[in-house]
Amino acid sequence: MPASDKPKIYLSSPHMSGKERDYVTEAFDSNWIAPLGPHVDAFEKELAAFVDVEAAAAVSSGTAALHLALRLLGVTKGDQVFCSTLTFVASANPILYQGAEPVFLDSEPGTWNLSPSALERALQDAKRSGRLPKAVIVVNLYGQSARMDEIVALCRSYGVPLVEDAAESLGSEYRGKASGTFGTFGIYSFNGNKIITTSGGGMLVSNDAEAMGKARFLATQARDPAPHYQHSETGYNYRMSNVLAGIGRAQLEVLPERVNARRAVFERYRRELASVPGIRFMPELEGTRSNRWLTALTLEEEAEGTVQDLLGMMAEENIEARPVWKPLHLQPVFRGARYYTHTEKENVAERLFERGICLPSGSNMSEPDQTRVIECVLRTLARGRAGVR
Numbered sequence: 001m002p003a004s005d006k007p008k009i010y011l012s013s014p015h016m017s018g019k020e021r022d023y024v025t026e027a028f029d030s031n032w033i034a035p036l037g038p039h040v041d042a043f044e045k046e047l048a049a050f051v052d053v054e055a056a057a058a059v060s061s062g063t064a065a066l067h068l069a070l071r072l073l074g075v076t077k078g079d080q081v082f083c084s085t086l087t088f089v090a091s092a093n094p095i096l097y098q099g100a101e102p103v104f105l106d107s108e109p110g111t112w113n114l115s116p117s118a119l120e121r122a123l124q125d126a127k128r129s130g131r132l133p134k135a136v137i138v139v140n141l142y143g144q145s146a147r148m149d150e151i152v153a154l155c156r157s158y159g160v161p162l163v164e165d166a167a168e169s170l171g172s173e174y175r176g177k178a179s180g181t182f183g184t185f186g187i188y189s190f191n192g193n194k195i196i197t198t199s200g201g202g203m204l205v206s207n208d209a210e211a212m213g214k215a216r217f218l219a220t221q222a223r224d225p226a227p228h229y230q231h232s233e234t235g236y237n238y239r240m241s242n243v244l245a246g247i248g249r250a251q252l253e254v255l256p257e258r259v260n261a262r263r264a265v266f267e268r269y270r271r272e273l274a275s276v277p278g279i280r281f282m283p284e285l286e287g288t289r290s291n292r293w294l295t296a297l298t299l300e301e302e303a304e305g306t307v308q309d310l311l312g313m314m315a316e317e318n319i320e321a322r323p324v325w326k327p328l329h330l331q332p333v334f335r336g337a338r339y340y341t342h343t344e345k346e347n348v349a350e351r352l353f354e355r356g357i358c359l360p361s362g363s364n365m366s367e368p369d370q371t372r373v374i375e376c377v378l379r380t381l382a383r384g385r386a387g388v389r
Ligand SMILES: *Cc1c(COP(=O)(O)O)cnc(C)c1O
Pocket: 060, 061, 062, 063, 064, 087, 088, 090, 091, 139, 165, 167, 168, 188, 189, 190, 191, 200, 201, 202
């Protein structure tokens, strides 16, 4: 059937609660159509309380929040910054903005996230060469927390600050503590495809209230305290608009529901695809609770089809599915960057890239739409099997 006959199923589409409009109307009625304003202040306080940190700064994107984190840690030209390789390009672009050099670290199989073993070897090498990284950026892929105990301990023992890219893991927990709160800084994204959205936006969080004051200063053009406009360092125009913060406040109120809905989508996929040979779902590390932002899985050798087959069939059915992120050490823009594999023999991220796929996972996905995705997977991978409709 031609694709156009069926309505499109998106990978992860915005899901409004209805209350966003009230907050936005409030912004209009009070004429707070500006960057900053009461919604921004309230959104920051509410998010800080939700994840239990001292301070939060609302900014124009998750990328901007990461850039500020690196600036605050003093990352500059010639410095090294370690970063997970299996992630979206935005995790590492701010390293280049600062003229620093990324060093990429492999994933490990239990979380698909940063391998403590790769991190340890990279830190040992860096120490030996007398050049420790200025920061380590750890990513929580598709909502799953990395092995924070091991990673935090390693960073502490080498005295290297940790930045947690929790753009995809807002609402997730690691041993009862909110994802995004394990590093010196954490960042969240409210891009349109994330678990909650402001249409575009981000948040920087930290328990270092003084640094967060500096973050706000840098994000508003670094204006010195003078009645005239005076500037002693380079700033940015990174603050969030008061209108968009209104959307964010309403979205934050329903975040726990959104997490439950995405987890329910995952559970249904897992249940109904359990019998398909060769499907292995992204694991959930014991003691963690993933928001299951995207349901991700790999197709192992015994699968009766490849990721390419499945992506092709999904496209035909007007279903948006995606391969797992292309590892950053393979991206042309980072050509030449160093890369540490999980072990001497195991390159986990490249394998996940070759075999991984993300299924539509929106919290507003209808049951019939979930059925369409499931049937498409069954048709591709369980051809000729009994019980396949
Ligand atoms: C979305 C995303 C970002 C960037 O967030 P924006 O708000 O789009 O700038 C950073 N890191 C990861 C892992 C992401 O998925």
